[in-house]
Amino acid sequence: MRVLSRGRPLTAACAAALLGAGLICAPGAAAAAVGHTPASLCVTRPPHTGFPPAGGTDIGGSPPRYQSGNSPYLGARFDSCPSTVRAYYGGYAGTGLFHYTYYVMQYTKPGELGWKTINLTIGEHRLLTFHEASNGDWNFKVKACFDATVQGGGQRAFCSPWSPQIYLNAR
Structure with a gap:
């Protein structure tokens, strides 16, 4: 049992070090890193509609x-x-x-x-x-x-x- 009690602080210390180094992150952050825009930055811009340069x-x-x-x-x-x-x-x-x-x-x-x-x-x-x-x-x-x-x-x-x-x- 002593081995397990020593292992928990070591595991927590390793996780803290990895998190601090940016090697692990929250699940939502991983999705943003792949190239998806976070929902808070999503904007549908009404001016982004097409128009006919030659008329219509x-x-x-x-x-x-x-x-x-x-x-x-x-x-x-x-x-x-x-x-x-x-x-x-x-x-x-x-x-x-x-x-x-x-x-x-x-x-x-x-x-x-x-x-x-x-x-x-x-x-x-x-x-x-x-x-x-x-x-x-x-x-x-x-x-x-x-x-x-x-x-x-x-x-x-x-x-x-x-x-x-x-x-x-x-x-």
Whole structure:
């Protein structure tokens, strides 16, 4: 039993020395050290919404959404905590004269050259989220499309006009 009683003060002394050296820490501190912003520093900044540098019609919403003529609408927002970029788009339900069946979105993101293109599900109110988003300048544009067989048997995409290009400063 004497060995155990001597071991406890030694264990406490070792723990105190490690804590003092910063080698062990409280569980919450470990999460912050990995690169996550503590909740007390998280701020969603309303000015961090996208806007169309070349113009477009503001149709309202939060964040503001923009469209040109018969294009789909598009808006974007950066939330610093968690670090996410969200693109809000839509305006077509897959019905109407042309029966659009999908969206084509193009975007640029910080640190990568050129436009990236993705096809997305059609719908009136859609959301695309980029988690752990890179800080910097983002750009988005979207159009609605459908594929049809053309004379000669080939397939061709028919699309609406592009939405206004939305610029988003994610800093």
